[in-house]
Amino acid sequence: MLAAQRQELLLRRLESEGRIVAKDIALELGISEDSIRRDLRELAAAGLCQRVYGGALPVSPAIADLQTRTNVQPDSKLRVATRAARLIPPGTTAILDGGTTALAVARSLPPDLRATIVTHSPTVASALVDHAGVEIHVIGGRIFKHSAVACGAAAVEAAAGINADVFLMGVTGVHPTAGLTTGDADEAAMKRALSRRAADTYVLASAEKIGTASRFAVLGLADVAGIITDVAPDHPTLRDLTALGINVLTA
Numbered sequence: 001m002l003a004a005q006r007q008e009l010l011l012r013r014l015e016s017e018g019r020i021v022a023k024d025i026a027l028e029l030g031i032s033e034d035s036i037r038r039d040l041r042e043l044a045a046a047g048l049c050q051r052v053y054g055g056a057l058p059v060s061p062a063i064a065d066l067q068t069r070t071n072v073q074p075d076s077k078l079r080v081a082t083r084a085a086r087l088i089p090p091g092t093t094a095i096l097d098g099g100t101t102a103l104a105v106a107r108s109l110p111p112d113l114r115a116t117i118v119t120h121s122p123t124v125a126s127a128l129v130d131h132a133g134v135e136i137h138v139i140g141g142r143i144f145k146h147s148a149v150a151c152g153a154a155a156v157e158a159a160a161g162i163n164a165d166v167f168l169m170g171v172t173g174v175h176p177t178a179g180l181t182t183g184d185a186d187e188a189a190m191k192r193a194l195s196r197r198a199a200d201t202y203v204l205a206s207a208e209k210i211g212t213a214s215r216f217a218v219l220g221l222a223d224v225a226g227i228i229t230d231v232a233p234d235h236p237t238l239r240d241l242t243a244l245g246i247n248v249l250t251a
Helices: 003-017 022-029 033-045 074-085 100-108 122-127 153-159 185-195 236-243
Strands: 050-052 055-057 093-096 115-119 134-138 142-144 149-151 164-170 173-175 179-182 198-204 216-219 226-229 248-250
Touching: 003 022, 003 033, 003 055, 022 033, 022 055, 033 050, 033 055, 074 100, 074 198, 074 226, 093 100, 100 122, 100 164, 100 198, 115 122, 122 134, 149 153, 149 185, 153 185, 164 185, 173 236, 179 185, 185 198, 185 216, 236 248
Parallel strands: 093 115, 093 164, 115 134, 164 198, 198 226, 226 248
Antiparallel strands: 050 055, 142 149, 173 179, 179 216
16 A cells, blocks of 8 residues: 555544554554554644654644634634633633634623633733723733734743633643643643633633644643533544543533
């Protein structure tokens, strides 16, 4: 079998099964595991999979730039955002992450809500300006332009003074074995810093993020209070998450 044929097979298997175990595929095809690993390296370099220890997982489309992500699963994001907004009742101090789903959460909050919102996203903060009863606190620092959020040492230091009831966190991948992931190391560190400042962290997981993985780990699944998603309960990833005891909030 030619390399191109193997890679096509690997992509089909990734789509149908949601993961590739290199040693199993090598045994099935009767070739060396090194050949499969080489194929996976080439597919990963082309942005077609996310390599992990022992194989590969589907790559998340949510690692695209902010403008591109605006057009990815907008209906799913709105459903997740509407459910997430219910976690910010009057009187709450909430940390709201950056990204397109977090922006949808800001726009889903009741106009008469009285709450305190802390965010490291100028875009999210701007969306809340017309909410007269919302006190807005913006964390500053170096702006990571890919997601239009503040990251880096200054932002992490500023986050240390926050005490919040809830953190609504965006990620680019939610997977039973890879956990919660995102595409940038500094952004992952910022999310961890914000999570440490909230009593509960909930993950905003629109459909394109479920069952996928990105390069950098954010948190383990057991480190969050729940995952908010609108995918069907019989989705293989949701079945695995439920089996692990993860709290899934259906949007």
